[in-house]
Amino acid sequence: MGLSQLEQLVRAIHPLADADWAAFSDVWRPFSAKRKTLLTVAGELEGYLYFVAEGVQRVYYLDEQDREATLIFSYAPSFGGVIDSLLLQQPSRYYFETLTPSIFLRASYADLQTVMLRHPAVETMTRKALTQALSGVLERLVELQCYSATDKFRGLLRRSPHILQVVPHKYLANYIGVDPTNFSKFMNSIKV
Known part of the structure; x- marks a missing residue:
């Protein structure tokens, strides 16, 4: 199941020759985790x-006053984890947590490095995937600095229309910067 999904995603980013x-x-190795499992903890190496x-x-x-800032959501079929910690081999500043029971494939840093060194096309695909991720982060920064909560919410629904059914509303509220206790009222006031 997972390998065919991974292959479809890779083909969409940068098709690889059979050997690559x-x-x-x-x-890639199968891995699963229960709901609310911390896969990466701040201070640890991804x-x-x-x-x-x-x-x-x-x-x-999580800041010094224990305030959370939800930065990104990940769901099938996509890559996940704390990518900067992984690729820079520096302790993470972030937490990576499952919100629902999750099934993954995962690849270790050492294995990824080896395959990228031996197969330049894999490195090219990885660079393209990272560039797409960076583009999404830059878009998110524009949203945070320029858009109202309503516009952030509409943008989130445009990118991920199914998100309301799969992510608890308190995390969506945190993501767009709305008080969780007012999220239902906020959501009902928006025409999508």
């Missing part, structure tokens, strides 16, 4: 790149 795909697909086959996760930041 065989090497890349060989580094050891894996995850491919989400099922479930929903979030990456969030």
Whole structure:
């Protein structure tokens, strides 16, 4: 199940020749986690790149006063994890948590490095995937600085129309910067 989803995603990013795909697909291992499992904790090194086959996760930041900032959601079929910690091999500043029971494929940093060094097409695909992720982060920064909560919410629904059914509303409220106790009223006041 997961490998065919991964192959579809890779083809959409940058198709690989058979030998490159065989090497890349060989580094992925099945992994599952229960709901509300912390896969990465701030201060620890991210050891894996995850491919989400099922479930929903979030990456969030926790400040000195224990205030959370939900940064991104991940769900099938997409890559997940704390990518900067993984690729820079530096302790994470963020948490990666499952919001629902989740099924993944995951690849270790060492295995990814080896396959990218031996297969330049895999490195090219990885660079393109990271560039797409960076583009999404830049879009998110514009939203945070320029858009109202209503516009952020509409943008989120445009990108991920199914999100209301899969992510608890308190995390959606945090993501768009609305008080969780007022989220239902806020949501009902918006014409989508």
